[in-house]
Amino acid sequence: MEKLLLSDKTYNYYEFQTEKEFEEKVVEFAKDIFGAGTVYFDSKKKMKKGKIGTIPDGFLIDFTFEDV
Numbered sequence: 222m223e224k225l226l227l228s229d230k231t232y233n234y235y236e237f238q239t240e241k242e243f244e245e246k247v248v249e250f251a252k253d254i255f256g257a258g259t260v261y262f263d264s265k266k267k268m269k270k271g272k273i274g275t276i277p278d279g280f281l282i283d284f285t286f287e288d289v
Contacts, residue, residue, distance in 0.1 A: 244278060258285035 223234035237243040244263070247254060251261035262280045269275075 247278075255281055255283070256285060259283050 225232040225234075237246070248261070248263045252259070255261055260282045262282075264279050265276055267274060267276050
């Protein structure tokens with residue numbers, strides 16, 4: 222079994238059965254994954270410009286940048 226040791230914590234490898242299951246966990250643990258200074262918006266809205274289109278999984282706003 223593959224493991225990752227980081228900051229005295231052990232993480233085990235897990236393979237998600239579906240993309241939906243993975244996406245639900247990202248939403249559930251967004252603050253842990255992206256950090257406390259962020260906001261994650263779960264969105265499956267189709268975006269199109271001209272003939273090119275895409276469907277993003279979500280949008281992340283990062284408020285951790287200091288003023289430059």
